[in-house]
Amino acid sequence: MGANDPQFITVGSGASERKIAYLAQNPAREDAASLLWLTGLKSDMISTKAEALAAWTAQHGLGFTRFDYSGHGRSEGLFEEATLSDWLEETAAVFHEITAGPQILVGSSTGAHVALLLLRHLRETTPEEAARIRGLVLIAPAWDLTELMWSQLPEEARSEIEEKGFWVRPSAYDPAGYIITRQFMEDGRRHLLKDTAFDPGRPVLVLQGAEDRDVPIEHARALRTVLAGDWVRITEVPDGEHRLSRPEDLEKLYALIEELV
Structure with missing residues (x-):
């Protein structure tokens, strides 16, 4: 088996059963x-940042687990049928079944929101598992993802989602764009962090580009008021955009992780 040949776990049951790579x-x-x-x-899970982290963690003797959400990469499912609830369920399954020992959650954009949801879920359901999490490192955190997306949509897109049930969003990263469904937006509103006074109970270190157009820097800064306990610290990159995958960006990312290691 090659280094990038995935293994699979099964998540869900019945019609919702899917294999996650x-x-x-x-x-x-x-x-x-x-x-x-x-x-x-x-x-x-084989993106530029993921591959760079795989190499860096191996050099430093650290463990590294990565996976594809349903509708992504080599996991089963269709993107347009997936929801945040599905991705949280899959993340929790990977955390419980695949990881062991102390963990640092490293989430990028949507993954940052999922990381925060996972921590909140574990603190509420299995505190002993939540205790394994030393801290979080979040890159361009798209917390409350669906509300952020909704706020950025033009009025005609909102109307299409409400009336037709979906809209195809243009993307700088995918020429075909991607489908945003009413189901996805409605499900996302079940997972909001704002006004919940959620206390992470451990450091939340943020790497944010000042030139990010997908997750504006003001949105990242607002996480300080959304999470209780004064745990959030933000490292701002003046010329950084959304991906933050340049060598100099990765060095900043490694430095944040080293603080928690």
Whole structure:
């Protein structure tokens, strides 16, 4: 089996059953920390940042787990049928079944929102599992994803979603664009963080580009008021855009992770 040949776990049951693809490398020592990588929307577990982190963690003796949400990469399912509830369920399954020992959640854009949802879910349901999370490193955090998306949509797109049930959003990363459904938006509103006074109970370190057009810097800064407990610290990159995958951006990312390791 090659280094990028995935393994699979089954999540859900009945009609909602799907196979989720993942890659996992063990830490050099059993007590060493590991990273759980949570990818961005329409990205996958072999993206530029994911591959860079795989190499970096291997060099530093850290574990690294990554996976594709349903409707992404090599996992089953259609993107236009998936919801945040599905991706949270899949993330929790990977966390419980695949990871072991202390973990650092590293989430990019949508993955940052999922990371926060996972921590909140674990603190509410299995506190002993939540205790394994040392902290979070969030890149361009699209917290409350569906509300952020809705606020950026033109009026005609909102009307299409409400009346037709979907709209095809143009994307700089995918020439075909991607479908936003009413089901996705409605489900996302079940997972809002704003005004919940959620206390993460551990450091939340943010890397944010000032030139990011997908997740405006004001949105990232607002996370300080959304999360209780004064845990959020933001590292701003003056010329950084959304991807933050340049060598100099990756060095900043590694430095944040090292603080939690």
